[in-house]
Amino acid sequence: MENFNLEAFASSPSDLPKSAYVDLLLFISDIKPAVRIGVLDDVRAFKLYLWAIDFKYFSKIDNDGFVFISKLNNIEHLIQIDQSNQDHTEELGKLLGYPHCCIKKISEIGESNIDLYEENVVYNWSFENDFQLINPKLYYQGYSLISHIPCSPTCKKSLLIARKTLSVIKNNQSHYRFSNFKKWLSH
Template sequence: MDSVPDWLSPSAITDIALLLHDAKPAARLHVGNRGTELRRWARRLGLFTSLDADGYAAISRSPAIARKVIDLDRRPGRHTLALGSVLGYPACCSRAAARVGDEGIDRWHQAVSARRFHGHFRAIDPGGYIEGASRISHVPCSHRCKPSLALATRPERC
């Protein structure tokens, strides 16, 4: 496997690893003006890329899903729930994200990351996501979210 391009944010490591291990259907990344480079890299892995004019990209094993992510993201109005669903986040977590909206997710991520995760649920602590050291790429709806735990502890299939 080609390594993740070093110009991507560290959080992209988590998103791409989950995508490659079939734990999520798509990943949304900020690539700035490097969309062509991402597209070439993704094609070598059998992935499809869709880009927008603001420097965001969606990658997926399906070209239709990659396009759908970008189309949803560009849609005016509230689309957090629909976007969470197409990115493969648990429904409970997508609903919780929709309650805070796109504009509140970063603050919500900080608040959830400050909580203590115990036992097996340490696997869903989103605190390491920014550094690329998380097992999930979404903010769990609670520190005891079982669907998030199932994603975080799934067997790797790559």
């Protein structure tokens, strides 16, 4: 992908949760229009916010310590949707760029059940052949190729995202910031 900003990825704060680099890779690659990154203390959240502003992205830290970053000037809307007491799974999923089929599946599961569903169902799926690329188990370790829960172990829309991500990794594999993703270079 020609519009990948290696400088932005390389200069992102080095002390973020490993999963944040999956989100940032997808965001900087124009695969995702926005990201929501959490599990940060105030100092790391502020560093990420400043990084986003330096690269002319829209960004804000919400009251819960999540950093929202977007290419569009819709940060307030993103935060409002995320904090809504109404069911906002579908709208937030769309704003974060997840495939429609995956958004629909998670909407059926319910936001409050996502972690249990992932742990008890998705982690027991068998991802065969090319669909190994969409296995979300590697997200928290920082080398997943997608940042969402696929609707099935054979989700073609998730596979398309994973292949785009893999292309970016292969094109930038010599940079040290891609060392987490080396697992995928033989695919």
